[in-house]
Amino acid sequence: MSKQYKVAVVGATGAVGETMLSILAERKFPASAVVAVASERSAGSRVAFGDDELVVQDLATFDPSSIDIALFSAGGAISKEYAPKFAAEGAVVIDNSSTFRYDDDVPLVVSEVNPDAAKARPRGIIANPNCSTMQLMVALAPIHRAYGIERINIATYQSASGAGRSGMEELGRQTAQLLSFQDIEPKKFQVQIAFNLIPQIDDFQDNGFTKEEMKLVWETRKILDDPTIGVNPTVVRVPVFYGHSEAVHIETREKITADAAHALLAKSPGVEVVDERKPGGYPTPVTHASGKDAVFVGRIREDLSHPRGLDLWVVSDNIRKGAALNAVQIAELLVADGLAPKADAS
Ligand code: A2P
Secondary structure (H helix, E strand, O other): OOOOEEEEEEOOOOHHHHHHHHHHHHOOOOEEEEEEEEOHHHOOOEEEEOOEEEEOEEHHHOOHHHOOEEEEOOOHHHHHHHHHHHHHOOOEEEEOOOOOOOOOOOOEOOOOOOHHHHHOOOOOEEEOOOHHHHHHHHHHHHHHHHHOEEEEEEEEEEOHHHHOHHHHHHHHHHHHHHHOOOOOOOOOOOOOOOOOOEOOOOOEOOOOOEHHHHHHHHHHHHHOOOOOOEEEEEEEEOOOOOOEEEEEEEEEOOOOOHHHHHHHHHOOOOEEEOOOOOOOOOOOHHHHHOOOOOEEEEEEEEOOOOOOEEEEEEEEOOOHHHHHHHHHHHHHHHHHOOOOOOOOOO
16 A cells, blocks of 8 residues: 555635645545644534545644644744644645745745755745746746746736635625625725726835735745846736736747747646637636646747747636645655655555
């Protein structure tokens, strides 16, 4: 019998946590047990795990001593307090928050891009990148390796689900209210999100960029292990439920033609090229990405204004590849690398 692991999903009632559970079931992760953990508010309620249901445990009183792998997606404050406690008990923590991403002794891993980084984890914690960086890296790493990327200009179009379940609820609620001529009151987002665009995600930094924008800068350099790459981001929240889109303009050291980029990306892991240059022949969040695993790339063009510039349109499900799927893929890397379960059933 192959090794079996006891897995905890912390934040199991959230938008990412529930998808982590469904992906663990879908991919038949070798689990002897899967435990759903959330706050005291939802302790005792039930969440779906494949055809089964799991009773939610309260994180505050949960004993992590038997857990082999913990997938955390309950926000930064919870990760900061509890991830080290789980790691101290010998669990490998795969953390979806930004709390540990920029620490030198915490690897930041995209499964298709830098899987080997997951092997060195002195604190027992592996960080899952931000959803926008995740899909960007899957699309750009193959180009960077073959042609060298000097600079990335990116504008994102990020869906409401990136702000969690309450973000989606606010988009739905405001849409219904406005269509019935009622007043709306922004709560989760800074201003009205329904029928609007918001050029702010996360807090403003001293340099005028938002933290979500700086995540793209810091994480790209760490994942590609290249501090020289220039990244110039603008991030925008859009009234879409699932799926982030990105208009990406890169400048490479060596010229890459649109045809060469198409051919390279078509054979790259995790990428699906949809680029037919006809109406609908490009990926969108609704028609392609939502509920799917791949990172979709279309609108591949050579930049009219730069001899070594290339334009791409990159779309992916931010909850799946952008968060839950990559976390499960990191767990699969641990299994492939022979992680020893605490209770060895083999
Ligand atoms: P709960 O449903 O019990 O509040 P989302 O990102 O979709 O908003 O989800 C956030 C997740 O983080 C939920 O599962 C939520 O659980 C969980 N969470 C929030 N606060 C805590 C807490 N104090 N302890 C444990 N889990 C928490």
